[in-house]
Amino acid sequence: MKLQCDVEVVNRLLPSYGMKSRGKGARAVVSIGKHLDKSSHRSIIYMMICTAKDRTGAKYKLKDNIEKFFSWFVEEGKATVRLKEPAVDICLSKADANSLKSFLAAARLADRGSDSSSLPLSTLTPVRARDVEQLxxxxxxxxxxxxxxxxxxxxxxxxxxxxxxxxxxxxxxxxxxxxxxxxxxxxxxxxxxxxxxxxxxxxxxxxxxxxxxxxxxxxxxxxxxxxxxxxxxxxxxxxxxxxxxxxxxxxxxxxxxxxxxxxxxxxxxxxxxxxxxxxxxxxxLTVLPCDFRKLSLENLDLFGNPFIHPNPLDHAMQLKFPLPLQEIASRAVADLRIPYGPHLIPAPLCQDLEVAKACQCGRICINFYIKTAVSMNLHQVSHTVVLVDDMGGTDAPVQQHFCSLSCYSEFLDNALQRGV
Missing domain, CATH: 3.80.10.10 (Ribonuclease Inhibitor)
Incomplete structure (x- = not known):
């Protein structure tokens, strides 16, 4: 069983000497495997930690030597194994969560003295430099x-x-x-x-x-x-x-x-x-959508688009008299600010309201309106504006919708008075 992760080995006796751990893990390969003990001539299961500074590895006996597991954050790839002897905490982090769970399960079995044939053991050998490189x-x-x-x-x-x-x-x-x-x-x-x-x-x-x-x-x-x-x-x-x-x-x-x-x-x-x-x-782009007015930009670049020259008298009329019932219902929902959703009103009305257009009178229109384009200085929506054309202009046409003939007529009267 091998696990690639960051490891910090913290000596629990350091505080008694007025010292602190450095609080930073090193990239390591942590293995669980058997090693022959020279004094007893028996194979003992160890946890071995290999880092870039110590590629041959430091070994820690596991059987009856784990005091506690701290695995509250195992889903985040973090866990700590507290050993009895030596008095160290082995802090594991930046590990794959599933691999870490398997590793901790193997360490528990080794601590309990389970039959080694049931453990996923690895060969305890030095690691390659690339295996312990920083992430x-x-x-x-x-x-x-x-x-x-x-x-x-x-x-x-x-x-x-x-x-x-x-x-x-x-x-x-x-x-x-x-x-x-x-x-x-x-x-x-x-x-x-x-x-x-x-x-x-x-x-x-x-x-x-x-x-x-x-x-x-x-x-x-x-x-x-x-x-x-x-x-x-x-x-x-x-x-x-x-x-x-x-x-x-x-x-x-x-x-x-x-x-x-x-x-x-x-x-x-x-x-x-x-x-x-x-x-x-x-x-x-020939014209900007009416919703463009709501933007609040720091920098805007629309150079090189074939924008039309807006003329209030050029319009597209899509009105019907009387208005269809669905249009009337959709407008009423918006005008009365009624909360809506598929669970409250029919789905077609919800779809209509998602494409509602605002008239200059403050009311909305859905599928039936008069549409034209008006000129807008882009500095109204952006602090910095790249020139729209080679003529040095910063104006661009923006769509304008009208919910009725009376609203469009009022708009034309105002435009004529301004000399547009």
């Missing part, structure tokens, strides 16, 4: 020849960059790296993202710059990335749209969408309340 937290691979084909990625990785390796898909071995906080797969040929990226529970930064992505799946938007993802770079890909659920990634602070083929931004982009840096330059 690797960061790995950068910048060429195909350096890409690991026969060996796994170190499970302890927190940052992984794999670029210029011509990957056509995400290597599933990467998705078992549960401590991963940053994953950089820029400059590859990836066309599709597996939904299991959402299982990386610590992932806060995902960089996919310069790939061949054609879609960003709904499953990713509804995964644990909702709670962890702060930086997303999907610039220089082949995206034409983003799903409505994209705005569920509400922890996003920095979003890069440059050099795609986006014809629109998600309708509820204003729900990204923590977003501070947004760049969507060189896309196919």
């Amino acid at each position: 690797k937290k960061k790995l950068t691979i910048m060429s195909k020849k350096d890409y690991p084909l026969t060996s796994n990625f170190p499970y302890s990785l927190e940052q992984l960059q794999v670029s210029y390796c011509k990957l056509s898909r995400v290597d599933m071995r990467m998705l078992s790296l549960k401590a991963l906080c940053k994953l950089d797969l820029s400059n590859n040929h990836i066309k599709k993202l597996p939904a299991t990226i959402g299982d990386l529970g610590c992932l806060s930064e995902l960089v996919l710059h310069n790939n061949h992505l054609e879609a960003f799946s709904q499953a990713l938007c509804l995964s644990t990335l909702q709670r962890t993802l702060r930086v997303l770079d999907i610039s220089q890909n082949r995206l034409q749209s983003l799903p409505a659920q994209f705005c569920q990634l509400r922890e996003l602070v920095n979003l890069k969408l440059d050099d795609n083929k986006l014809v629109c931004l998600p309708f509820h982009v204003g729900r990204l309340s923590k977003l501070r840096f947004l760049s969507a330059a060189h896309n196919q």
Whole structure:
């Protein structure tokens, strides 16, 4: 039985001499095995701890020598074995939880003097230097020849960059790296993202710059990335749209969408309340969604998009007289601020309310409205704005919806008075 983990051996007598342990473990291989005792000529079961400083290992007898096990945090890969002689505590940490449980079970059996044939014993031999190296937290691979084909990625990785390796898909071995906080797969040929990226529970930064992505799946938007993802770079890909659920990634602070083929931004982009840096330059945006007004950014870059020149008289009318009952019901739920959900009102109404548009009068409209575009200075939503065009402008068209003819007429009257 062998276990790779961090180990600190604490002498319990140190405090009586006015001394403290250093409180830091060293990477080690801990083994349980038999060793021939020269004095008694009997095989005795020992626990052996090998570190980088002592690769030959220090041995501790196990039979009737364990005073107590401390295993409250075994699920976190931590445990302590208290020995009677010598008076030391063997503190184990940064271990695989399942391997640690098996190791402690074997140590208990050895302490009780169980038949050695029932124990998963190892040979007590010196370890290789690579077995006791410190955990690797960061790995950068910048060429195909350096890409690991026969060996796994170190499970302890927190940052992984794999670029210029011509990957056509995400290597599933990467998705078992549960401590991963940053994953950089820029400059590859990836066309599709597996939904299991959402299982990386610590992932806060995902960089996919310069790939061949054609879609960003709904499953990713509804995964644990909702709670962890702060930086997303999907610039220089082949995206034409983003799903409505994209705005569920509400922890996003920095979003890069440059050099795609986006014809629109998600309708509820204003729900990204923590977003501070947004760049969507060189896309196919002609108008911004009305929800864009709710953003509060530090830096905004929309340069190189074919924005239309807004004219209040150019409008699309999607009204019906009288309004359908479903539209009236949906508007009433919103106007009266009635709590709603699939368990309270019919599911179609819930779906309608998710795409509700706000009229300038304060009421909402769902599927029946008049739509036009109005000019907005982007400094209203961002402290710093990259020029929208070569003419030095910082204005862009934003969609405006009206719930009725009277609201649209009032808007036109005001626009004419301002000379728009």
